Amino acid sequence: MANQHHPSARELDDLELLTGGAFHPTTGFNEPGSAVTLRLPDEIEAALADGEAVELVDPEGLPLATVTADGSAEGRLEVTALTHAQYGPFRRYYLTPAQVREQYAGRTVVAVTDALTDVQVAQLRTLGPVLLVALVGTGTPALSAVGLIRATLRLAGDLDAAVVAVPLASHDDPAADAELRQRVLAAYAGPDPVVELATGGELVLAVADIVADEHPAKEEQGLVLFFTGLSGSGKSTLARALMDRILEQGGRTLTSLDGDVVRRNLSAGLTFSKEDRETNIRRIGWVAAEISRHGGLAVCSPIAPFDETRQQVRKYVEDAGGAFFLVHVATPLEECERRDRKGLYAKARRGEIPEFTGISSPYEEPQDADVRVDTTGRTIEDALDDVIVALRESGYLNLSSEASRLASLAPQPPRAEVIEMRGEPDADLEPNADQRALSVLFVCTANICRSPYMELRARSLMANASDAPLIEFASAGTHGFREHPADPTMAEVMAARGVPQKQIDAFTSRRLSRKLVETADLVLTAEGTHRAYVLEEVPASFRKVFTLGQFAESITRVDPGLSGAQLLAAVGHRRAGTAPAHDVADPYNRGLPAAEQAADQIDSLLRVVLPQLTGSERIVP
């Protein structure tokens, strides 16, 4: 069909609500005074004026609806649905008001736009059967659409609640949006009551991992470092030097999108016309944004002479959840021309290269650079330092200064951090001073329930085994909050099983870090998902990361005479597969019986693991 149009994300959300009847009585775009509008290019407008129909297609080209002009002076557009969007995560929860009336009549309707707080969950418990309407339209929720639905579903499991997803988008007009919200909720509720949630309260811990995933700490966020400046200004030189520093420090994946290199590959065949330069930069921006979406770090160094295109790239990156950091390498034209490393300026002056930036093609100086570096008369190290300092201040990337960098590359002294352990060793069993204690790291999600239990319980069990060699126990969470106390229910179970109250009170949660994994001799996780998480972060750790259950099974496969480091080496090569039966399910928020059950399971696994690990028979939980 000739007349096809790709609406924006906001318009596609509106289209779905229009065709589903959620905007009742509005059924078309561009009604007088309505915020539900559709912007069309001139040629499409002309086709509509000629009485032709126009297909609205989704980003993959699937025709969703046709629009026709109703001939009115206001330009109202009638919409006829062709099909509904069929794919996308949680699609099955996207129901029309009619479908909801049929399935969920009688429930109190409650709109949800963010992860729920404890206050809100308590309120929901008082409402009887509820229908949670997750408003997931473009620009509305605090979480991504997927995150909001996932978090809502997880909490709904514990309530008398059904969940429906409604793509009510923001129209950047608070009054109109409030009115549309009311209208949509009324359409979904029919005769049933609509109740607004109270504000305030603390985020419910059960969904903390979902929220934490979507709001990574700055230093964990995807990052695009974008160098712009004239040819010869020093973009590639500084970018390369910076990348070396990042690689030396380690801990980040890195992709280089250098101007010259991109022109030979991704943008081969493009010229230096304004249009082709824009295409080139948008391609770089698109790739960089995808890299940032997955938490990666992309370093780009094209000239990128046009402000508008740089803004587009910034938007791509920010829409992908990454951070955009603009470095203006502001070496003046005279200096670049004096350097003329490739002899291009001389050629451009002679007219042999048309449209040369700075000579016969413009360079628009950025007004939004995060740092501006003029390299004239400076060493590369010195100029690079400006970038490193600005990056550190931004919080996105903390590269150590030259002095501490050299120190960190020097041989490390023995680890100073000694985690408190069992009581004093018997004098006659003083461990060999050369023999470093094995360190075992327990991992779960938020480090407040299962892994603290494992850590503190293992430590207290070891206190009974004075014949055993030293083992250090620690724990961490893949997600969740830092410095939280142990879950009170789990704390109660620990205390009842002999963990000293002092240790329970002293416990605070922490996030898993690459360093923790790297320094541990053995990492034991509560579930297979935690193990997968650790392996993704630190793939090289695959021989020492197990679920606790998997490790307990694996050690039965090796020589029973082995213990300590020899046991770990042997098990690393003879691992049992992970199995769901190995998982210790999350007892968080499920009451004392669930906590007891998790503790029983952990105890029986520790009963297998600790004696073999230590070679001591005295550990009896």
Ligand SMILES: Nc1ncnc2c1ncn2[C@@H]1O[C@H](COP(=O)(O)OS(=O)(=O)O)[C@@H](OP(=O)(O)O)[C@H]1O
């Ligand atoms: N007409 C013209 N104008 C500017 N630059 C030219 C031109 N023709 C070739 N070159 C060489 O191409 C490099 C710039 O390519 P970019 O992709 O970074 O340019 S742009 O961002 O698309 O404007 C640039 O490399 P750098 O010196 O690394 O910037 C030049 O070497």
Ligand SMILES: Nc1ncnc2c1ncn2[C@@H]1O[C@H](COP(=O)(O)OP(=O)(O)O)[C@@H](O)[C@H]1O
């Ligand atoms: N302080 C400095 N920072 C970066 N480059 C410098 C500096 N001083 C001199 N130069 C030289 O300037 C040239 C910059 O070239 P290049 O990095 O390829 O620029 P661009 O990528 O912007 O075209 C190199 O020859 C580099 O050695």
